[in-house]
Each structure stands twice: as structure tokens, then as C-alpha cells.
Amino acid sequence: MSESKSVPTMKDVAREAGVALGTVSKVVNGLPVGEDYRLRVEKAIEKLNYRVSSYARGLRSNKTYTIAVMVPNLISPFFSKLVNCINHELSARKYRMLFYATDYDPAQEQELVHLAEQQKVDGIICLSYNPHLQVSPDVPLVSIDRYFGAQIPCVASDNYGGGRLAAEKLVENGCKNLAFLRIGSKLTNEPNKRKDGFIAGCEALDVPYTLKIIDDGTPYTAFFEFLEEHFHDGKLDFDGIFCVTDSMAHVIRGALTQHMGLRVPEDVQIIGFDGVRHFGDLEYTCSTIVQPLEAIAANCVELVLSPRGENAPALICLPVSYGWGGTTRE
Amino acid sequence: MSESKSVPTMKDVAREAGVALGTVSKVVNGLPVGEDYRLRVEKAIEKLNYRVSSYARGLRSNKTYTIAVMVPNLISPFFSKLVNCINHELSARKYRMLFYATDYDPAQEQELVHLAEQQKVDGIICLSYNPHLQVSPDVPLVSIDRYFGAQIPCVASDNYGGGRLAAEKLVENGCKNLAFLRIGSKLTNEPNKRKDGFIAGCEALDVPYTLKIIDDGTPYTAFFEFLEEHFHDGKLDFDGIFCVTDSMAHVIRGALTQHMGLRVPEDVQIIGFDGVRHFGDLEYTCSTIVQPLEAIAANCVELVLSPRGENAPALICLPVSYGWGGTTRE
């Protein structure tokens, strides 16, 4: 009894079940077929341990049930949780995820888009800062946090509202003099609006504010120097700081408490942005403007899978919320 | 000039270049071909923006340049960084990664293995706690942290050595009475050896120790009660605690400092396990036994891609190290 025939094909199943090839295909795809036939086929599939080859299927039907997902890395907890959520949405729909990390390298990003196209995926979801990303019009692409133009849907948090909310919360907690710290590219991406919202919030509330914005690649020491400049007699000019990310808030908090002897939140309150939690699911790492990752993921998947053209939205902005994480007064 | 022909195929390239189909195939695959032909073909490829279909290629040659990677989730920073490292290794070799998250659900895990096989991947790298995982012998599988048997290679940290190192470091820092806290399944997986190593370390150094081990799914309150039982007159019986993961160390530290009024590391020193850093790449979240993620990833990829059988190792144990993260004395 040689069971050695390498990997069973639909033809083997057909022979085993004593039916025709097409019948097996129908059973596999859930198309209507005689009850007795279905049973015979199912038994044969079970016996041979048969699995459809998605390569043959993809070749034939141009449908791969695979979505490529591209983010800078999986080191940053924000990106990893985002990918985790996207993965959930995809599995729920029986889709697979082809994962690519770009390390912020534009060449790498472009390369990966090509790879993804070659793989003939059903769609691409990407978080890219490359302004010149070339993408074939054949494969649906959804962008996160970066608006590429009307023909490419973009899903983002309400960054503007979040910036404004940060200003409001700080003032609500008694702050009289605010600062905004940001590091990032000059490229116009959605997170830039955090600054604009913050300014709008400060001006609406008539609270003085100072901006310190440095370029990507500049060392954080620029921020420490900035803080030192505003540090006199053991007292900081600001009593409220809005940091453009939770990661930065963490670093700034360390500088304030460990090097300048200040207490957080008693002397200075800090609000970050993203909603990162310790170990992914414990407390927030700092008081923060929380991005709705589940909603972002759901919208991305929904968009990338839905047929294009039918009055597709160009930009979807999702609501953020405030999360307390110990760096503001309760 | 209608450029509208949907997606170009090798045949289109051949026609455009005025050569035969096989010639194009050879150029694409880097096989020897006449210089002038190669140029014509390359120009045609460029002009038509042609990409080989990896589905057709996979169907034909049973080589997909794709590895399936399966871990419980991308929420936990340890898993995400691991996947990040694996991804690096794979891209460096021009391989793609098909990503699956299991959420610790055995049924889900089994389902995903089937999906992966259906996808006809070149191999699977998985971190699974399912003891009954059925896997087809046709596709190479490498396991992380869980030994399934001699026929499935397993890559893990030196958990035993790490447990021992934790005990040694605590004693080296002056601890006289140690505790080990662990939550986890009773299944025999590699991390279980952390306990054994810790015990060995304590006994070698002749230091008293207490173990508190609870089952997966039990709430952490069991640990808090345990600590309360050993808390008298504002003083804890233990001056050194080894937690089975950094995540647990974080929670325990919070309980000690916020609810019991103890100082870390002055009153109690804590060592975790994993080497998790704040935001993925900043300081360690606690003093910790660091797992060599890059080495683990490199070994997994190396193993899964290398042809099987040739005296393949059953278990690869990689060296850990000690990382200071503020919860031990310097």
C-alpha cells in the first residue's frame, strides 16, 4: 500500500471519489452539487488530506485572498499593534497577510511595492512616508496617515482634533503655559496636523504656547537644550507639554524627572500621542491622545477589499480620545 | 496608442522584444543568453513594466520564496520584535513573509498551519504552545521555544542558564532571600527551564528561595496575595524577586511600589526575562535576562531554508545575557 505519492491534487481526489474533476472543484468551492457526490468527494479529500493550491487558484482566477501590509517596522509598539489589528480584520475575512517592513527606506519601500505586485496580491495597505511612491493602478492601495492624492484612499486619526484635545486637557488640568515638542519630517503628512490643532486649541483658550520642532535625524539633545533654556531657578517656564508621540513623551519625562529634578505631573504635566500601553495591553505609558487602532484597521481592510471607483472616500478621519496615564493630574 | 492591455505577461514581452518566450524566461531568471537579446528583453520589460507572476512560477516550480511565520500576537513587544528580526533575515535573502497570529487558540493555530500549507509556502517558523499541532512532513517547520520532537528543529534561548544567571545576579547584588514568580501553562516548553535554572543557581549559592507558580488564566491577584502573606511590618520577606517575564516584572513592581510602599531596587530587587525595551529600542523596562532575538531569528531562518535531513540539529540553545534596567542595584 504505497501512500507515497507526494502531494495530492484535485485529480487524485476525483479518481479516489470516482467523480469528475469539475465536481471536486465545485465541492471545494461550495457550489451546488448532488448530496451523495458531495459526501464521496469530502471523504476522499479527508482521506488524501488534500488542500487546494492557492497558487494554481491564483493563477487561474486572479484572486489570491492575500493583502500586502507594509509599515516601517515592528519595533515600535504603535506599528506592531496596528499590524496586529489589521491581521485580525484580515483573518476574520479569511484573508492572508503578506508582511513587509521598510525601515523608512524609500528604496526599500519601492522595492516592496514591486514585490507585492509581483506576488499579485489583492491589495496593499501601507504606512509610508515616501512622497514619490510609485504604485501600479492595477492593485488597490490604501494609505495610513499619509495622503497621496484623491485616487489613493487614506485612513488616519483625527490628528487635528487630537492636538486640540491635548491643549484642552492640559488647560483643564490647570496649565498656564504650554509647549509643543515635535520631531519629524517636513513632509506634509497627517500627523503634522497635531501641531495645527494644538495651536488652535491654545488660541481658542487664550493660553500662551511655545513650539519646538526639530527635523528627523536631529538628536534629542536639541530638546534638552530647549528645556534648559526655559529652566530657571529649579523651575520650568512650562507647566504643560504636548509631545508629538508617546515615545517622545517618555524620553522627555525622563529628562525632566531625572536630570532636572522636576516632578511629573506635580510640576509639569505631559501629554503624548498614540495611546501606547505598557507591554501592549497594560496601562498607558503616559497620558495620551489615543488613536483608534481597531477602527483604523477595520477601515483600511474594508476599503482595500471593496471594489474601487464607487464614490470611494479620499480621506477617512477617525476620532481620537484622551487616555490618562499618570503624567497629568487626574 | 492604446496602452490599456491589462497586465503584461511574458508573452507580451517576447512579442515586444521580438524574441521567443523561453528567451524571456531565461533573462528573467538570470540564465545565460546572448548579450543583444538580453538588452532587447530588458528594454521590453522596462517598457511594459512587466513583473513575473509568482503564482505561475510557484505553480510550475514549487518554489515560492515565501515563509509562513506564526506567533500568538503582535501586541506583546517580545513577539513583535522577534517577528521584526525574522522579517529582516527573510528580506535579506529575498524571501517574503506570510504572517499569521494565533491568539493562543490551538484550533486557530491548526487552521493556520493548514492555510500555510495550502499556500504552499517553502517553510514555516512558528511559536506555538499547542502540544498536538499536526504538521505535514512536506513542509519544513522550525519551532521557537517549544520542543516538539527530534524531527522538528527547535530554536530557543538558554532558559536554564538564564534562570541561573538571574539568581546569581540577585545574590551578587546582595540579596539574601529570593522568590520566583511564574504564570504559565503546565506544558513542558523551554521557558519552564527558567525555574530549574533559578533553583540550581540558588542551591549552588546556598541562598533560600520560594517558588510561586500559578496556572495560565489565573488572575494576578494570586501573586499579590502571595506577596501580602510574606509582608510583615512594612517589610517583605524577600529582597530579590525573579519574574518569569518582563511583563510580569512590570506588574509586580507596580504592586510593590504603589500598594505596599516598597522601594525598588532599594528594598526589593527584581529581575525579569526577555529583554523588552521601552518603545522597542529605548532602555530596558526592568533589569532582565536578555534573549538574543537577532540570533534566534537568524537561526530559525537558516534552519527553515536549509535542506532537511543532513544531520539537522534538534535543538539550538542560544546564550542569554544580563541587562540592567533600574530594578536592581548597579
Place this chain on the structure above:
DNA sequence: TTGTATGCGTTATCAT
């Protein structure tokens, strides 16, 4: 060295 022809496993279109 280049061209031709066949088949990979599936789906879909036909007849039956």
C-alpha cells in the same frame, strides 16, 4: 544559443 511544446493544479465554459 534560441525556439517550441508540454504540463503544473485550478476554474470556467461547454456539451451531455
Place this chain on the structure above:
DNA sequence: ATGATAACGCATACAA
């Protein structure tokens, strides 16, 4: 409703 057959895009063995 079921069975036979062509075609999907590519690689390869073989013929020129």
C-alpha cells in the same frame, strides 16, 4: 447536475 476540456503564466526538456 455532471463530465470533458481549454486556458491561466511560467519553466523546462527537447528540437532546431
